[in-house]
Each structure stands twice: as C-alpha cells, then as structure tokens.
Amino acid sequence: MISSEMYLKCIKKDSFVVPRMVQLIENGWGTKKSIPQLILAGASCDDIFVIVLFSTFVRMAQGGSASASDFVEIPVSIVCGIALGILAGYLLSTFFETAYARAHCVRNSMKVILVLGVSFLLMSVET
Numbered sequence: 001m002i003s004s005e006m007y008l009k010c011i012k013k014d015s016f017v018v019p020r021m022v023q024l025i026e027n028g029w030g031t032k033k034s035i036p037q038l039i040l041a042g043a044s045c046d047d048i049f050v051i052v053l054f055s056t057f058v059r060m061a062q063g064g065s066a067s068a069s070d071f072v073e074i075p076v077s078i079v080c081g082i083a084l085g086i087l088a089g090y091l092l093s094t095f096f097e098t099a100y101a102r103a104h105c106v107r108n109s110m111k112v113i114l115v116l117g118v119s120f121l122l123m124s125v126e127t
Helices: 004-012 014-027 035-063 068-101 108-126
Strands: none
Touching: 014 035, 035 068, 068 108
C-alpha cells in the first residue's frame, strides 16, 4: 500500500524540477528541441497518476476490501479525466475566442474565475 510519506515524496519532487526547468527555458538551454517543456509535461503526468492511485488506495483502505473493479477504475478515471479536460479546454477556448472576435473583451481575472469554476465543477462530477 502506498503511504502518505511516499505520496508526499512523489509530489515534492516538483518543487525541485519546475524551477530548474524554468531556469533552463529562460537561459535558452534545450529550447530548440523543447527538452525542458517535455520534462515539465512528464512531471505533471506523473503527478496525475500518483494522485489517482493514492485516492483509489485510500478509498479501498476505508472500505476495507479490494476488488478487481477498484483497479479497473484507475485507467478509466485517468482516460475520462483527460477526455473531459480536453473538452472543457476546447469549449472555454472557443468561448474566449468568440468573445474576443465580437469585441466583447473578457478580462483575464474573469477568465481565471471561469477556468477555476469549470475545474471545480469537473472535480465534483468525478467524485
């Protein structure tokens, strides 16, 4: 079973990776082949898997039993999350582009509020 200490170690590595990759991007190292960006994307994907696995194992520990359906839910949850995230991003992007094309400027603060609202809505749908 994954412990909370292992979970925190997996998440904590980003506090080292992200600043270093941003520094490499700012200095122009590896930007021709987008190496720092790939490392950042890989670190983010790793975090998604760790969070999903941790929440699944916590749910199984609270229930006291593990079944095959619990393990089937892991990839289904990841794929559904990716699909819904892409759909929500596309719809928000279309909304912002349409508003900009019609000269209805949406302030950046309002965009942040809308994006956070949609992300919280998706989180509540998932749980």
